[in-house]
Amino acid sequence: MVTGLYPESHGIVDNSVFDLQLSSNLEKMRTKESDPYYGGEPIWSVYKRLTGRPAHCLFWVGCYHNNTGYKPDVSFDYNQSLSLDSRIETLLDWLRLPKETRPGLINAYLHQPDEAGHNQKSPKDVDDALAMVDEYMDKLFTAFHKENLLECINLVIVSDHGMQPLNRSVDISGHVKEDGLVVAKGVVTRIQINDTCEFEIENLAISASDLGKELYCTMKNVKVNTKESMPVRKHYSNSHRIGDFILEGRPGATFDIPFKGGDHGYDYHVENMHTIMFARGPAFKKNSVAPAFQNVQYMNLWLTLLGIEGALPNNGTVGFFDSILEKAPKRENKWESMGECDNFGSSQVLECQKIPAAEKNKLASKLSSCPLAKSFPVYSKDYCYQSYCENTVMANRDPDDCRKAVIEVLNAFSEKSFSDFSFLNTKYSIQCPFANHSSMVFFSAGSTSMSKMADAQFVFPAYFQRKILGPLQQKTQDYTTKYKKLYVISGLATDTNRDGHADQLAGSPTHFYRILIRCLDSWVSTNPPACKNNRMRSLAFIFPILDEHPTLECMDSNEILLDYTATISDVEQIAGFEFQLGSLSPAAPSYEWKGCENLGKCQLNGYDTPPLVILSFDGFAREYLDRKIVKSLDYLAECGAKAERVFPSFPSKTFPNHYTMVTGLYPESHGIVDNSVFDLQLSSELEKMRTKKGDPYYGGEPVDDALVMVDEYMDKLFTAFHKENLLECINLVIVSDHGMQPLNRSVDISGHVKEDGLIVVKGVVTRIHINDTSISASDVGKELYCTMENVKVNTKESMPVRKHYSNNHRIGDFILEGKPGATFDMPFDGGDHGYDYHVENMHTIMFARGPAFKKNSVAPAFQNVQYMNLWLTLLGIEDALPNNGTVGFFDSILKKAPKRVNRECDNFGSSQVLECQKMPAAEKNKLASKLSSCPLANSFPVYSKDYCYQSYCENTVIANRDPDDCRKAVIEVLNASSEKSSPAFSFLNTKYSIQCPFANHSSMAFFSAGSTCEWFLGGRELIKMEFSAMSKMADAQFVFPAYFQRSTVPRGAGIDI
Known part of the structure; x- marks a missing residue:
C-alpha cells in the first residue's frame, strides 16, 4: 500500500521471509531488524526525497527501516498498548506543528480489528472490535473537526486484508519431509529447498521434481504451485524469496497446527480477504465511490494527493482514483491508435x-x-x-x-x-x-x-x-x-x-x-x-x-x-x-465533524499542497462494513471517496501488505513475503518481521469491540481535524491490510511431510523451504500434492501469476493454501488472514477525503499494490518510482484520467x-x-x-x-x-x-x-x-x-x- 508494488516486487513476500542472501533462517518480518529485506521505495521516502518535507509515521510496517536513506522524521517503536487517546493526540500534535516542521505525510497503523479476527470465538467478537473501531474513528474525526482540520487534510482509511474464520488444519508433515526445506506455514504455505552451501539447484540433493511428487494432489483441496505455474494475477512469482512451492488450501483451512479462530493470506478471490478504503478531504469528491481495486493501486493515489504524481513507477495505475478526486492532475494524452500492419496487396x-x-x-x-x-x-x-x-x-x-x-x-x-x-x-x-x-x-x-x-x-x-x-x-x-x-x-x-x-x-x-x-x-x-x-x-x-x-x-x-x-x-x-475497456460503477451511499458544508474550503495558511495522512487499520475486512458498526467511514465517504473493495496482495498477511501499500511492489518484489521470512543470505533462522521492540503484536480483544474502538478512534481523529480546520486541508486515506476469516479447522501437515531439514512457515498459507541438500523438492512434492483434502500446493513455478508470489527465494519451495476457514497452525483459535484474495473475507477497505479526491467517488476494486501510485500522486511526485501498480489507476476518484489513442x-x-x-x-x-x-x-x-x-x-x-x-x-x-x-x-x-x-x-x-x-x-x-x-x-x-x-x-x- 505504501510502495505500489506487489510483494514479489518489494520483497516482503510473506510475514516470514527466507532469503539465503540475507539469512540462513526463515525470518519473521515483525521482529527482524534488517533493512535489506525491504525493497522498493515507500511513499515517505519518495516524498522526503523529492520535496524535502517532513513525513511522520505511527507504527506502519517498514517505517522503522531505512532501506533508501529517507526514513520518516518521526517513527515510534511499536507499542500496541499506546491508548487511542494518545494516538489521536499524537496525530493532532503533528498537524498542529508550524508549516516548516508539520508533516505533509502521515502513515498511521492500528492493530484492530485484526487482533479480534485472529482470536475470535464467535462473530460477536469481531462485532465488538468493529464497534471499538467506530468509537475510535468518531473520536479521531471529532478531534479533527474541533481543530478545524477535517476540511484541510486528505484522510484515507485503508485496511490490509480481511479475515477468514478457520475450521481445519492441513498437516503437510505426512506428505513431505522438512529436512533441507524451509517451510513457511500459514493459510498459504511456501516451501523452499534450502542449501546453506550451494545456491545452484542442480547441486541440491533435494530436487524440486521429487519434492513436487510429494506435494501435488497428495492433500485434499490443496493447490500446489511453483513460481512458473503461479497465476499471474497473484503477482507472486518474480522473487526468489517466494520459494519453490506455494501451497494453498480452501478458505477456512490453514497449514498451521494448531490454528486460531481466524486468519488471512488467502487468494483475493476469497471474499473474506477483501477489505476497505474510505477517504475524505479537499482532494476527494463528495459521496464518491471508487470501483473495486487491488491495494497495489494506493501508491499512485498517495503520489497524486501529495502533488508528486508519476514520481515513482509502480505496479498501480496512475489515475485509477481520478473518479473520486475533485481535481485529478492533467496528464498528457498518450493514447494512440494502433497502426495497421504493413500491406502487401489486396485482401485475399x-x-x-x-x-x-x-x-x-x-x-x-x-x-x-x-x-x-x-x-x-x-x-x-x-x-x-x-x-x-x-x-x-x-x-x-x-x-x-x-x-x-x-x-x-x-x-x-x-x-x-x-x-x-x-x-x-x-x-x-x-x-x-x-x-x-x-x-x-x-x-x-x-x-x-x-x-x-x-x-x-x-x-x-x-x-x-x-x-x-x-x-x-x-x-x-x-x-x-x-x-x-x-x-x-x-x-x-x-x-x-x-x-x-x-x-x-x-x-x-x-x-x-x-x-x-x-x-x-x-x-x-x-x-x-x-x-x-x-x-x-x-x-x-x-x-x-x-x-x-x-x-x-x-x-x-x-x-x-x-x-x-x-x-x-x-x-x-x-x-x-x-x-481502453470498461468503466467505473458509481454508487451512492451524528458525528460532530460529519457533513460537507466546508468541503474544499481550507481555512489554514500554508496548506497549498495538502499533507497526506494515510491511516491503516490492521485486518479491517471489507465484510465488516456490512455490520454497520463503523459509521465514521460512511460519513467520511459522503464528502470523499471510497473503494468498492480492495484486494490484498498474496498472501494477505500484515507485513507483506503494509509494505506493498507504501512501495507499490508485490511481496515477491519488496521481499517481505510473509510475516515471518526465511532468507539464508540474511539469517539461518525463520525471522518474524514484527519489530522486536514493544509489546506483543496481538492481544485478545474481540472483533466487534475492536470495530467500536476503531470508529471511536476515527471519530476522535476527524473531530480533532475538524476543530483544527485541517479536515479540508489534508488528504486523508484510510486503508486496511487484509480481512479476517473465522477458522474452523486445522490441516496437519506433519502426517504428510517430515519437517526435519525443512523450514515451515505455518499459517493459513504455509511456506516450506527445503533447508537440507539431501532433501529433494520432488520428494517433498510427492508428500504434499493432493495428499491433504482441500489443500492447494504450489511451487513458485506453478504459483498463479495473479498472486505475484514466485519471484523471490524467500517465498520458499512449496506454498500450501487451504480453503477459507482452514489453517495449518495447530491448535487454531478465532480467525486469521493470509488467504488468496479470491477469498472475499480477505478483501479490505479504502476510504479517502481531501482536496485531491472527488466527492462521493468510488474506486473500482483493486489490489493494494496500486496504493503507491496514489501516494505518489497525492504527494505531487507521480511517476517518481516504478512499482507494480498502475499509474493512473485511481484517476476515477481523482480529477482527470488520461486519454490514449491506438x-x-x-x-x-x-x-x-x-x-x-x-x-x-x-x-x-x-x-x-x-x-x-x-x-x-x-x-x-x-x-x-x-x-x-x-x-x-x-x-x-x-x-x-x-x-x-x-x-x-x-x-x-x-x-x-x-x-x-x-x-x-x-x-x-x-x-x-x-x-x-x-x-x-x-x-x-x-x-x-x-x-x-x-x-x-x-x-x-x-x-x-x-x-x-x-x-x-x-x-x-x-x-x-x-x-x-x-x-x-x-x-x-x-x-x-
Missing part, C-alpha cells in the same frame, strides 16, 4: 491448410469487402493490426517475434465452420507462418471460418491443451451461447523471468491470455466495443504454457479457470499492450486474404470480401506504445511494432450466431503483411478464441470444435506445448463473466 485468402472451395470463396468475398475497424481498443507501438473483418490479428512489427493476439467478435448465431483449415489475409502476408500443420492448435475463440486465421495458431503442449485450452474454449463457447455476443481478445505473451511484464526481446511465448467482454444491456458497437449505458463486464485469464502442472489433476476445470483469472491490467503488463499497424495495401494454410475457395472469398469491406474500429480498449493493431473486421490483432517480437494479441467478438468455419486454414490480411509469419504450420495452434480448435482427449480420441473463419488469423497462432492444449470438454456452471 492465403490457404495455410487446405480450405474447401466453397468456404474459401466465402472467406475471400468477406475479406475483400469488410472495412477496417473505425477505431481500436488496443495500443502498442511494437504491434500493428491485421484486419480479418470482424476479427483482428495483432502482430508484432518484428517478423521474428511470434507473439500475436487475436480480437474476435463471437456471435451465438453465426454460421459455424466444420472444415479443418487455416488461412491468412494476403493483405498482410503472402507466406503462411507454419509448415507443420498437424501440431498446430488454434487459440482463436470463434467457430466461424474467419476465426481460422493461421496467425491464431500455436503448438501448445498436449497437457496444456487437455487441462487448460480445451476447457477455456468450451467455456468461451458456453458464454457465447449464454450471452449471445462476446468480444474476445486472445494472445501469446513472453515473460521468461515471471515478473508479470512482457519481455523486451523476442522469445518463445511463455503465457497465453484471453479477455472475454460482454454487455449487461445491449451492444452499441463491437467496433469499437461499446455497451448501452456503459455497462460492460469482462473476464480475463492468463495461463503459463507448461508441459505439465500436476496439481491441476486434482482440480476440476472450473476451479482451474477461476484460479488463472487475471485483471485487465495483468494482461496489459504481460502482453505489452494498453487496453495506432493502426503500418499498411502495405488493401485488405485481401493471404493464405497461410490452404483454405477452401469459398471460405477465402468470404473472408476476402469481408476484409475488404469491414471498417476500422472507432476506438480500442487496449493501449501500448510498443504495439499497433491490425483490423480483421470484428476481430483485431495487436502486433508489436518490432518485427522481431512475435508477441501478439487477438481481440475477438464471439457470437453464437456467427457463421462458423470447419476447414483447417489460417490467413493474414494483406493490408498489414504479405508474408505469413510461420513456416512450420503443423506445430501451430490458434490462440484466437473464435478459431477452430482441435485436441486429443486421453491422447487418442480427436475432439474438434468449429469456430469463426475470421478468427483464423495466422498471427493468432503459436506453438503451444501439447500439455497446454490437452483437455476434456467441460460443461456446467463455474466462473462467469
Whole structure:
C-alpha cells in the first residue's frame, strides 16, 4: 500500500521471509531488524526525497527501516498498548506543528480489528472490535473537526486484508519431509529447498521434481504451485524469496497446527480477504465511490494527493482514483491508435491448410469487402493490426517475434465452420507462418471460418491443451451461447523471468491470455466495443504454457479457470499492450465533524499542497462494513471517496501488505513475503518481521469491540481535524491490510511431510523451504500434492501469476493454501488472514477525503499494490518510482484520467486474404470480401506504445511494432450466431503483411478464441470444435506445448463473466 508494488516486487513476500542472501533462517518480518529485506521505495521516502518535507509515521510496517536513506522524521517503536487517546493526540500534535516542521505525510497503523479476527470465538467478537473501531474513528474525526482540520487534510482509511474464520488444519508433515526445506506455514504455505552451501539447484540433493511428487494432489483441496505455474494475477512469482512451492488450501483451512479462530493470506478471490478504503478531504469528491481495486493501486493515489504524481513507477495505475478526486492532475494524452500492419496487396485468402472451395470463396468475398475497424481498443507501438473483418490479428512489427493476439467478435448465431483449415489475409502476408500443420492448435475463440486465421495458431503442449485450452474454449463457447455476443481478445505473451511484464526481446511465448467482454444491456458497437449505458463486464485469464502442472489433476476445470483469472491490467503488463475497456460503477451511499458544508474550503495558511495522512487499520475486512458498526467511514465517504473493495496482495498477511501499500511492489518484489521470512543470505533462522521492540503484536480483544474502538478512534481523529480546520486541508486515506476469516479447522501437515531439514512457515498459507541438500523438492512434492483434502500446493513455478508470489527465494519451495476457514497452525483459535484474495473475507477497505479526491467517488476494486501510485500522486511526485501498480489507476476518484489513442499497424495495401494454410475457395472469398469491406474500429480498449493493431473486421490483432517480437494479441467478438468455419486454414490480411509469419504450420495452434480448435482427449480420441473463419488469423497462432492444449470438454456452471 505504501510502495505500489506487489510483494514479489518489494520483497516482503510473506510475514516470514527466507532469503539465503540475507539469512540462513526463515525470518519473521515483525521482529527482524534488517533493512535489506525491504525493497522498493515507500511513499515517505519518495516524498522526503523529492520535496524535502517532513513525513511522520505511527507504527506502519517498514517505517522503522531505512532501506533508501529517507526514513520518516518521526517513527515510534511499536507499542500496541499506546491508548487511542494518545494516538489521536499524537496525530493532532503533528498537524498542529508550524508549516516548516508539520508533516505533509502521515502513515498511521492500528492493530484492530485484526487482533479480534485472529482470536475470535464467535462473530460477536469481531462485532465488538468493529464497534471499538467506530468509537475510535468518531473520536479521531471529532478531534479533527474541533481543530478545524477535517476540511484541510486528505484522510484515507485503508485496511490490509480481511479475515477468514478457520475450521481445519492441513498437516503437510505426512506428505513431505522438512529436512533441507524451509517451510513457511500459514493459510498459504511456501516451501523452499534450502542449501546453506550451494545456491545452484542442480547441486541440491533435494530436487524440486521429487519434492513436487510429494506435494501435488497428495492433500485434499490443496493447490500446489511453483513460481512458473503461479497465476499471474497473484503477482507472486518474480522473487526468489517466494520459494519453490506455494501451497494453498480452501478458505477456512490453514497449514498451521494448531490454528486460531481466524486468519488471512488467502487468494483475493476469497471474499473474506477483501477489505476497505474510505477517504475524505479537499482532494476527494463528495459521496464518491471508487470501483473495486487491488491495494497495489494506493501508491499512485498517495503520489497524486501529495502533488508528486508519476514520481515513482509502480505496479498501480496512475489515475485509477481520478473518479473520486475533485481535481485529478492533467496528464498528457498518450493514447494512440494502433497502426495497421504493413500491406502487401489486396485482401485475399492465403490457404495455410487446405480450405474447401466453397468456404474459401466465402472467406475471400468477406475479406475483400469488410472495412477496417473505425477505431481500436488496443495500443502498442511494437504491434500493428491485421484486419480479418470482424476479427483482428495483432502482430508484432518484428517478423521474428511470434507473439500475436487475436480480437474476435463471437456471435451465438453465426454460421459455424466444420472444415479443418487455416488461412491468412494476403493483405498482410503472402507466406503462411507454419509448415507443420498437424501440431498446430488454434487459440482463436470463434467457430466461424474467419476465426481460422493461421496467425491464431500455436503448438501448445498436449497437457496444456487437455487441462487448460480445451476447457477455456468450451467455456468461451458456453458464454457465447449464454450471452449471445462476446468480444474476445486472445494472445501469446513472453515473460521468461515471471515478473508479470512482457519481455523486451523476442522469445518463445511463455503465457497465453484471453479477455472475454460482454454487455449487461445491449451492444452499441463491437467496433469499437461499446455497451448501452456503459455497462460492460469482462473476464480475463492468463495461463503459463507448461508441459505439465500436476496439481491441476486434482482440480476440476472450473476451479482451474477461476484460479488463472487475471485483471485487465495483468494482461496489459504481460502482453505489452494498453487496453481502453470498461468503466467505473458509481454508487451512492451524528458525528460532530460529519457533513460537507466546508468541503474544499481550507481555512489554514500554508496548506497549498495538502499533507497526506494515510491511516491503516490492521485486518479491517471489507465484510465488516456490512455490520454497520463503523459509521465514521460512511460519513467520511459522503464528502470523499471510497473503494468498492480492495484486494490484498498474496498472501494477505500484515507485513507483506503494509509494505506493498507504501512501495507499490508485490511481496515477491519488496521481499517481505510473509510475516515471518526465511532468507539464508540474511539469517539461518525463520525471522518474524514484527519489530522486536514493544509489546506483543496481538492481544485478545474481540472483533466487534475492536470495530467500536476503531470508529471511536476515527471519530476522535476527524473531530480533532475538524476543530483544527485541517479536515479540508489534508488528504486523508484510510486503508486496511487484509480481512479476517473465522477458522474452523486445522490441516496437519506433519502426517504428510517430515519437517526435519525443512523450514515451515505455518499459517493459513504455509511456506516450506527445503533447508537440507539431501532433501529433494520432488520428494517433498510427492508428500504434499493432493495428499491433504482441500489443500492447494504450489511451487513458485506453478504459483498463479495473479498472486505475484514466485519471484523471490524467500517465498520458499512449496506454498500450501487451504480453503477459507482452514489453517495449518495447530491448535487454531478465532480467525486469521493470509488467504488468496479470491477469498472475499480477505478483501479490505479504502476510504479517502481531501482536496485531491472527488466527492462521493468510488474506486473500482483493486489490489493494494496500486496504493503507491496514489501516494505518489497525492504527494505531487507521480511517476517518481516504478512499482507494480498502475499509474493512473485511481484517476476515477481523482480529477482527470488520461486519454490514449491506438495506432493502426503500418499498411502495405488493401485488405485481401493471404493464405497461410490452404483454405477452401469459398471460405477465402468470404473472408476476402469481408476484409475488404469491414471498417476500422472507432476506438480500442487496449493501449501500448510498443504495439499497433491490425483490423480483421470484428476481430483485431495487436502486433508489436518490432518485427522481431512475435508477441501478439487477438481481440475477438464471439457470437453464437456467427457463421462458423470447419476447414483447417489460417490467413493474414494483406493490408498489414504479405508474408505469413510461420513456416512450420503443423506445430501451430490458434490462440484466437473464435478459431477452430482441435485436441486429443486421453491422447487418442480427436475432439474438434468449429469456430469463426475470421478468427483464423495466422498471427493468432503459436506453438503451444501439447500439455497446454490437452483437455476434456467441460460443461456446467463455474466462473462467469
